[in-house]
Amino acid sequence: MTIRPDPTPPCDHAFGRIQTLAAELERLIVKVEDPAVLKTLRNLLTDTLMQGDELGAVADALCHPGTENRRKSRIRAMGEVSLRTDGSAQNLVGRCLDLSLGGVCVNLDRALEPGELWHLDIRLYGASSPMRIMGRVSWCRRHADSHNHRVGFEFQSDPELPDTDD
Amino acid sequence: MIAKHDLIESLQDILSLQQDLAPLYRQLADWEPPSDAPPARHREFAATCRSLEQDSLRQAECIENLCSSIARGDRNDY
Numbered sequence: 001m002t003i004r005p006d007p008t009p010p011c012d013h014a015f016g017r018i019q020t021l022a023a024e025l026e027r028l029i030v031k032v033e034d035p036a037v038l039k040t041l042r043n044l045l046t047d048t049l050m051q052g053d054e055l056g057a058v059a060d061a062l063c064h065p066g067t068e069n070r071r072k073s074r075i076r077a078m079g080e081v082s083l084r085t086d087g088s089a090q091n092l093v094g095r096c097l098d099l100s101l102g103g104v105c106v107n108l109d110r111a112l113e114p115g116e117l118w119h120l121d122i123r124l125y126g127a128s129s130p131m132r133i134m135g136r137v138s139w140c141r142r143h144a145d146s147h148n149h150r151v152g153f154e155f156q157s158d159p160e161l162p163d164t165d166d
Numbered sequence: 167m168i169a170k171h172d173l174i175e176s177l178q179d180i181l182s183l184q185q186d187l188a189p190l191y192r193q194l195a196d197w198e199p200p201s202d203a204p205p206a207r208h209r210e211f212a213a214t215c216r217s218l219e220q221d222s223l224r225q226a227e228c229i230e231n232l233c234s235s236i237a238r239g240d241r242n243d244y
Contacts (some may be wrong), residue, residue, distance in 0.1 A: 034244040
């Protein structure tokens with residue numbers, strides 16, 4: 001039997017560091033009130049999360065070259081996602097990593113089962129109101145060095161876009 | 167509100183984490199994939215990791231500057 005070499009780049013340590021760094025920045029942000037310091041810390045947090053997303057995207061492209069077209073259709077979209085299921089008081093909060101017309105990728109501190117249906121309230125940074133939509137879990141991957149998971153949702157209907165002043 | 171001393175201490179912890187990232191990105195940029203990995207995708211991966219290394223160094227410099235500025239300031243609370 002031939003064992004093929006693993007094409008996955010060893011990113012787990014870097015992902016773990018990125019998650020720890022983001023968590024430390026988030027912990028500090030809630031304590032600081034000075035606007036100038038707060039702005040710098042928020043910029044650092046956004047840059048850190050985007051670095052993680054960028055590393056994940058090129059690592060995915062290297063491991064799964066066939067996903068290139070799907071990847072191009074996605075955009076980075078930073079924000080918060082609230083998740084709930086029908087008939088349950090359970091409410092989760094995650095971080096939006098990227099968004100496309102067909103779905104969204106969310107960073108969560110727990111795993112979700114593929115096939116589950118969730119109501120998603122996606123509040124992008126800078127948007128005045130959330131985008132509400134039903135999403136089905138299509139995949140879930142755990143970061144090896146942390147308790148966080150990247151969860152891919154496929155939208156089940158057209159999103160209710162937030163109102164704008166335009 | 168956070169005391170100046172605690173803010174500087176937290177920023178130094180964050181700086182230490184940030185400084186750990188640059189060499190990790192460098193290691194990833196130098197990583198040799200299996201011979202059947204698509205060369206274009208590997209070039210993209212390595213170039214992105216080098217770019218992330220530079221971003222990480224810039225972020226570390228930004229945190230150092232913020233620390234210095236806060237240490238020099240007269241305020242005790244932030």
